[in-house]
Amino acid sequence: MAPNPQTLSGGSLLLAWQLKGKRVLIIGGGDVASGRIESVLVADALITLIAPRRGLHPLTKKFIDNCSDRITYRDRGFAGVSDLQKIDMVLTAIDNVDKSREISQLCREMKIPVNVADIPALCDFYFGSQIRSGPLQVMISTNGQSPKLANIIRKKIETVIPECAAEAIEKVGELRSKLRERAPGVGGDLSKQRMRWMVDICSSWDMEELSQLDHEMMTKLLEDGWEKNKVLRPEEVSPSLKIEGKNGGSPKVSSLVLPAAVSFVAGAACTAAFLLLHNPVVRK
Numbered sequence: 001m002a003p004n005p006q007t008l009s010g011g012s013l014l015l016a017w018q019l020k021g022k023r024v025l026i027i028g029g030g031d032v033a034s035g036r037i038e039s040v041l042v043a044d045a046l047i048t049l050i051a052p053r054r055g056l057h058p059l060t061k062k063f064i065d066n067c068s069d070r071i072t073y074r075d076r077g078f079a080g081v082s083d084l085q086k087i088d089m090v091l092t093a094i095d096n097v098d099k100s101r102e103i104s105q106l107c108r109e110m111k112i113p114v115n116v117a118d119i120p121a122l123c124d125f126y127f128g129s130q131i132r133s134g135p136l137q138v139m140i141s142t143n144g145q146s147p148k149l150a151n152i153i154r155k156k157i158e159t160v161i162p163e164c165a166a167e168a169i170e171k172v173g174e175l176r177s178k179l180r181e182r183a184p185g186v187g188g189d190l191s192k193q194r195m196r197w198m199v200d201i202c203s204s205w206d207m208e209e210l211s212q213l214d215h216e217m218m219t220k221l222l223e224d225g226w227e228k229n230k231v232l233r234p235e236e237v238s239p240s241l242k243i244e245g246k247n248g249g250s251p252k253v254s255s256l257v258l259p260a261a262v263s264f265v266a267g268a269a270c271t272a273a274f275l276l277l278h279n280p281v282v283r284k
């Protein structure tokens with residue numbers, strides 16, 4: 001379909017920002033800051049958190065206590081330019097509009113991307129309502145117009161994500177890297193052939209079938225399929241593959257893909273332990 005110039009504006013660029021090993025400064029320790037900490041930990045960033053201890057939300061306290069290897073905590077207010085040295089991203093979530101303006105101005109001068117929770121006009125980027133299930137992340141943005149509706153839409157989307165989606169993605173990721181080992185290289189005909197084959201597998205197998213791929217099945221798919229320029233059917237790879245709801249029934253849908261990063265936090269197990277206690281009623 002031809003692009004419609006009228007719809008080509010008024011949105012945001014939605015990206016999956018890679019923060020691994022980068023240093024993110026979070027200013028403020030309240031409810032909003034606790035959500036920021038969660039989002040940033042999921043992305044494997046290193047956090048510096050500046051907020052007076054007396055204003056800390058209970059969840060923020062737990063993050064500080066349980067993730068001290070990834071959070072450097074400073075019990076004080078924002079001190080100015082010295083706090084912005086070697087910082088890759090700034091997130092402010094404070095209840096002081098003048099201070100928020102001052103921080104965003106400094107960030108702009110130092111060319112550090114900044115999110116200012118209380119002043120959308122000063123943000124380089126917005127947060128959105130997030131779904132996370134293993135490697136799958138979905139973000140809903142209303143471009144600043146209605147955060148609460150973003151939250152409500154997120155809950156609706158959660159109900160249609162198949163329960164097996166995360167596992168299917170992980171298995172396909174594994175198959176993809178095995179294929180890369182077998183047929184290495186970038187670009188050219190081989191790359192086109194590899195992509196075509198992956199597209200065919202992903203489109204001709206059900207997600208639930210993909211989620212059941214094991215090491216043996218992957219080897220067969222590659223040896224008897226890829227090597228012979230064929231896309232094998234699931235039953236050719238494993239006659240015993242059982243799919244609930246196939247040919248008629250509806251596929252299993254997760255009753256609740258747990259909110260945001262509550263259920264699956266990559267990295268330190270410490271995070272997962274207390275995130276499970278996160279009470280979604282607070283803001284979700």
Ligand SMILES: C[C@@]1(CC(=O)O)c2cc3[nH]c(cc4nc(cc5[nH]c(cc(n2)[C@H]1CCC(=O)O)[C@@](C)(CC(=O)O)[C@@H]5CCC(=O)O)C(CC(=O)O)=C4CCC(=O)O)c(CCC(=O)O)c3CC(=O)O
Nearest residue numbers: 118120126127128129141142143144147148150151283284
């Ligand atoms: C622009 C943005 C900047 C940013 O934060 O990046 C922003 C700004 C502001 N939010 C405000 C209020 C509320 N925010 C929430 C909730 C969330 N807000 C989030 C994002 C964003 N909020 C960004 C745009 C998002 C988008 O484009 O859709 C979510 C999605 C993600 C997250 O924060 O992690 C998270 C839901 C997560 C989830 O549950 O899934 C609720 C609901 C509640 O509390 O129950 C309320 C009260 C109800 C309401 O107002 O809707 C106010 C104060 C307004 C005032 O004073 O009146 C401002 C400032 C302003 O608008 O001026």
Ligand SMILES: NC(=O)C1=CN([C@@H]2O[C@H](COP(=O)(O)OP(=O)(O)OC[C@H]3O[C@@H](n4cnc5c(N)ncnc54)[C@H](O)[C@@H]3O)[C@@H](O)[C@H]2O)C=CC1
Nearest residue numbers: 028029030031032033050051055077078093094095117118
């Ligand atoms: N973007 C969003 O999704 C939302 C934004 N907001 C806005 O975000 C801001 C934060 O909201 P909450 O976390 O609920 O507020 P809060 O009042 O619970 O927390 C504010 C935190 O900022 C700290 N703080 C204040 N001045 C500071 C300074 N100079 N240096 C370091 N820390 C400082 C306080 O000690 C406290 O920890 C508010 O302005 C609120 O209006 C509110 C709801 C949602």
